[in-house]
């Protein structure tokens with residue numbers, strides 16, 4: 001049993017996390033024996049060549065995918081000891097996500113996209129919180145635009161506002177600058193780190209972007225599914 005102090009300092013902990021998939025009659029090991037720790041407030045980059053297992057690891061850290069063996073402790077909870085509903089509830093409480101492809105809901109406006117996680121978590125002031133966040137990311141003039149009416153950088157700013165809406169302890173991002181030109185990418189990096197400082201959010205980012213990985217306090221490198 002972890003001590004209360006350990007639980008407070010370690011936000012994320014994995015123990016010999018392994019992921020295998022069946023391809024035809026063969027078993028492919030995508031991740032092998034990943035043991036790592038992330039402390040509250042850290043900004044950590046997961047780096048490595050294409051196919052090294054970065055996105056798979058992020059999916060396991062979020063509890064969106066299930067490991068073949070090993071454990072993930074999130075804020076002191078063994079997430080794979082929970083049933084799916086409890087895991088989803090914990091995710092809603094603790095995690096925010098930013099994806100390479102933004103993943104905004106196309107039928108909702110920018111404001112409605114940011115309001116959604118707030119409404120799902122029962123926030124009584126979803127609209128004013130979402131408004132303030134969109135103002136914070138410089139999109140006050142785009143509240144009622146649909147995703148297709150926004151540029152890539154604007155869509156990613158909405159996605160970041162949405163990810164921070166529930167004030168998550170941990171923000172997971174998969175190639176957040178991957179689909180953006182370099183100057184828009186720089187703005188997105190600045191924004192994430194500003195919000196990281198303002199909210200004290202822990203960041204775990206998968207990235208190929210050298211500038212983004214160097215901004216993080218630590219890099220975790222994967223080589224063929226193993227920690228380098």
Ligand SMILES: Nc1ncnc2c1ncn2[C@@H]1O[C@H](COP(=O)(O)OP(=O)(O)OP(=O)(O)O)[C@@H](O)[C@H]1O
Pocket residue numbers: 021023028030048049050051052053054055056057
């Ligand atoms: N469901 C699956 N079935 C078979 N192979 C898979 C599956 N999921 C992932 N893989 C393989 O596992 C490896 C790791 O994939 P993953 O997407 O985690 O890599 P990555 O490091 O994020 O790559 P990239 O930087 O190109 O996005 C790849 O070779 C991929 O083809």
